[in-house]
Amino acid sequence: xxxxxxxxxxxxxxxxxxxxxxxxxxxxxxxxxxxxxxxxxxxxxxxxxxxxxxxxxxxxxxxxxxxxxxxxxxxxxxxxxxxxxxxxx
Numbered sequence: 693x694x695x696x697x698x699x700x701x702x703x704x705x706x707x708x709x710x711x712x713x714x715x716x717x718x719x720x721x722x723x724x725x726x727x728x729x730x731x732x733x734x735x736x737x738x739x740x741x742x743x744x745x746x747x748x749x750x751x752x753x754x755x756x757x758x759x760x761x762x763x764x765x766x767x768x769x770x771x772x773x774x775x776x777x778x779x780x781x
Contacts, residue, residue, distance in 0.1 A: 694702075
């Protein structure tokens, strides 16, 4: 049988449990907000990295095309210079 003292004690324990649960829920909300912030920040960083990679790919393609044009021209210049040196000597 439960007397008034036991009922008050049980009510107090239930009140403590409820307060602890509220505290835990508050902490979980804070952690969820932090995780959301970190997720958003990671997405922004990934988007920026993708833009940088795309720009890098564009620069590499452009330099490759220029390289393909310049090398034959340099070879021709070296051949002409060699031919001139050979004629002079």
